[in-house]
């Protein structure tokens with residue numbers, strides 16, 4: 307981490323910087339950035355939505371995380387619920403803090419920034435567990451989540467808007483360090 311500071315982020319004010327990070331880290335087309343922009347701003351209206359950012363000494367945003375207490379009526383929850391129920395895991399949707407996005411700019415990856423962002427945001431959650439979805443293939447994200455105690459709750463989860471299937475993962479809080 308060295309000179310990178312992790313702390314509260316006004317994501318609504320810095321949504322374009324955050325999506326620029328996500329676009330290069332995760333791969334988003336300009337059209338997808340436009341769609342995500344609306345979704346992020348809508349998510350930030352949800353009760354308990356919170357965000358942390360990672361910034362350089364010059365104030366450049368190089369990573370961010372945001373999430374909120376899960377609500378079974380939210381679109382994400384309605385999509386994953388049947389998959390979790392099929393595995394007997396749908397109780398994970400209650401009293402759970404959802405990690406909605408976590409991204410670190412590639413030039414700043416492998417410096418424990420991602421680990422710090424997700425550990426810090428969940429550390430102040432009042433919920434006893436956390437859930438998230440990640441593309442269902444081996445990746446730095448999946449490796450990081452497993453190290454923090456997340457395990458697979460469902461695999462091969464298909465979101466109508468996504469080209470690739472996802473895995474849904476859950477971990478007890480606080481995360482393993």
Ligand SMILES: CC(C)(COP(=O)(O)OP(=O)(O)OC[C@H]1O[C@@H](n2cnc3c(N)ncnc32)[C@H](O)[C@@H]1OP(=O)(O)O)[C@@H](O)C(=O)NCCC(=O)NCCS
Nearest residue numbers: 331408409410415416417418419420421440446447449450
């Ligand atoms: C996932 C992501 C946020 C991790 O951020 P990061 O700052 O690079 O991660 P960290 O440096 O904190 O790494 C944490 C752990 O993940 C593991 N990890 C990181 N990169 C890895 C890689 N390329 N291969 C395997 N494991 C890796 C490391 O083992 C590390 O463990 P350690 O802290 O015990 O050494 C980042 O890779 C990213 O933005 N990826 C693209 C976007 C994405 O997939 N986001 C998640 C969507 S679900």
